[in-house]
Amino acid sequence: MRPQSYTLHFNPKLSLNAAGKHVRDGLSTVLRTGDNLWLSCDERTTIERLRLMGPREFGEHCSYQLDELLDLPADEALEIDIEGIGEAGHYLWIIGSHSLKRKQPDPGDEDVEKQIEKLAKVKADPNRYLLARIPLLLNPETGNYELHKQAPHPTDPTQTLRAAQLHGSTSSNELLDVLANDPHLKPFLKIPGKDNGFDIEGLAVAEDGRLFVGLRGPVLRGWAVVLELLPREDKHGRLRLGKVPGSTQPYYKKHFLQLGGMGLRELRQLGPDILLLAGPTMDLDGTIAVYRWPDALRLPQDSLIDEKQLHRLFDVPHGAGPTAGQDRAEGMALLDETHILLVFDSPTDKRKPQPHQVQADAYRLPR
DSSP states (O other), X not given: OOOEEEEEEOOTTTSBOTXXXXXXXXXXXXXXXXXXXXXXXXXXXEEEXXXXXXXXEEEEEEEEEGGGTSOOSSOTTSOOOEEEEEEETTEEEEEEOOOOEEOOOOTTOSOHHHHHHHTTOEEOOGGGSOEEEEEEEEOTTTOOEEEOSEEEOSSOTTOEEEOEEBSBOXXXXXXXXXXXXXXXXXXXXXXXGGGTOSEEXXXXXXXXXXXXXXXXXXXXXXXXXXXXXXXXXXXXXXXXEOOOTTOSBTTBEXXXXXXXXXXXXXEEEETTEEEEEEEOSSSSOOOOEEEEETTXXXXXXXXXXXXXXXXXXEEOOOOOGGGTTOOEEEEEEEEETTEEEEEEESOOGGGOSSTTEEEEEEEEOOO
């Protein structure tokens, strides 16, 4: 299947993090609302907004600092590792990876013993434990959707929209706390994400407030995992996990999907269905594919979804050989009901025709 290229234009004044990495080189998730495209880079604490400029171009880059809208668990300089964004009910939802990370050794360093020791060090970044919502409203004068810390509801004057996040601390949050005794996931909570440990990548939000959270890892005997949550605001303005009807565990459903050993990289709701971007759970080049999960929003209880119940739509090319480790599809947005847009982590030079530009790929969904 041949994709169409879309060019994303970024503002050079907004595009580099403290380490000098360009936002286009670490795109992890993408979402469309109206004429706007929302993106995140996994090594920042910002959300980026672009605007449709032409038939296949997005630009007018705007960046929102999340520490100005939320109470981040740690110092604002620490990355959130945003791996999922979604939209419903005039809110933009954001979720961090919730994963641990292992130190990366330098094989070129002469001190081999020191580099080997690095592989034994596992670190937690508190900002990764973030699940939050931020008011998202259309500005009729500019035609752009904007983020707010607090804003009047656009159609109900008795309601006020407020930014809120899941109750937590610098070492955990309520989601990890309820999973601490889960028979499937408990053993993986202390394993770094890139080691097939617990690692969130992907978020779909239903209009009734349910969140579908995709796990890149763990993959259990070839089965990927999606968690179904129902956050509610408490009297203190914090999000708490509400009870999910029909679930085995009180505060979440578990859906196991037979994706041939792949984990989830992105989720997008399309009517009662969910589109899945699947790929390797480990840090390697491997098959990346787009699936359709029919009637995902209508499952009354925990589920086991075999390959016959899923529609594999197409595979997505990735880097190999001289481009190994590059062009890995990480984010997926619905352009409309028949097209999706994919953005890539570590894009090749071929995808960067000009400074501060990167090309994304649009695919037509098979009928």
